[in-house]
Amino acid sequence: MTPANDSTASRMRSLYALHRSLSVSITAIQSRLRLSGTNRLRYALHGGQRWKTLCSEYHSSYRDSGNNPDDPNWLQRLNHQGETLLSLTDLGILSKSEKWLDYGCGDGELGAFLEKAGIAVDCYDRYWRKPTYVNSSKLIPGSYPLVINTSLFEHLRDQSTMDTIIELITHDGVFALHTLVRGEIPRDPNWFYLLPVHTLFFTNKAMKILFNKWGFSCSLYAVDARLWLWFRQPLAAMLKKYPELDKPNQWQISEGFMAYWP
Numbered sequence: 001m002t003p004a005n006d007s008t009a010s011r012m013r014s015l016y017a018l019h020r021s022l023s024v025s026i027t028a029i030q031s032r033l034r035l036s037g038t039n040r041l042r043y044a045l046h047g048g049q050r051w052k053t054l055c056s057e058y059h060s061s062y063r064d065s066g067n068n069p070d071d072p073n074w075l076q077r078l079n080h081q082g083e084t085l086l087s088l089t090d091l092g093i094l095s096k097s098e099k100w101l102d103y104g105c106g107d108g109e110l111g112a113f114l115e116k117a118g119i120a121v122d123c124y125d126r127y128w129r130k131p132t133y134v135n136s137s138k139l140i141p142g143s144y145p146l147v148i149n150t151s152l153f154e155h156l157r158d159q160s161t162m163d164t165i166i167e168l169i170t171h172d173g174v175f176a177l178h179t180l181v182r183g184e185i186p187r188d189p190n191w192f193y194l195l196p197v198h199t200l201f202f203t204n205k206a207m208k209i210l211f212n213k214w215g216f217s218c219s220l221y222a223v224d225a226r227l228w229l230w231f232r233q234p235l236a237a238m239l240k241k242y243p244e245l246d247k248p249n250q251w252q253i254s255e256g257f258m259a260y261w262p
Contacts, residue, residue, distance in 0.1 A: 104152030
């Protein structure tokens with residue numbers, strides 16, 4: 001192993017150690033120690049800072065390089081995601097008369113791709129800031145016809161944040177989602193997706209519960225883009241209004257949540 005690789009391996013071991021130390025939930029600590037309200041807040045703030053440090057150290061290793069060793073195909077997938085969204089815009093399914101939101105946009109590559117095609121996109125990321133990104137105070141509930149959320153759900157630590165994201169969508173708006181979803185989550189410590197900054201893992205059953213909870217009716221899954229589009233309207237109404245939506249060579253559509261992966 002080269003010295004550079006030694007350094008990388010050492011850094012990753014440190015990150016995994018920090019991840020393990022954070023894996024005991026605040027709730028469990030509170031219950032075990034019967035903490036007062038003041039001490040619960042101290043634990044939450046301490047854990048939050050450690051989590052922020054973990055995220056910063058992990059992502060800074062590849063930030064702005066265009067290369068993520070844990071996800072080598074991310075840029076190719078992102079281009080497919082942009083092309084899928086543009087295809088749906090061409091069909092009139094997605095509106096481009098109002099700004100879209102890329103929530104948890106990372107380095108903003110997807111937003112830049114769409115902007116070049118004439119789509120106005122607000123980019124927001126809590127930890128990855130650029131001068132052109134919108135501030136959280138500008139995120140108004142019910143104001144975006146499309147909210148894009150790629151490679152973020154697996155980094156969240158509670159459902160309330162997911163609820164907040166969904167609340168930003170207009171009453172008849174669309175949610176675009178990329179995260180890993182499986183029939184079952186493997187009980188394997190060497191599973192490729194078990195990264196230091198991944199905290200939530202979703203089964204098809206879990207996604208169906210969230211899909212219904214948030215009031216969506218039908219969904220589309222673009223395989224090459226690894227991207228779901230969730231719609232408020234029932235599938236029959238969508239197909240009647242947009243018959244071109246039925247394109248099995250480009251994507252799969254379904255009433256309810258499209259459980260594509262076994």
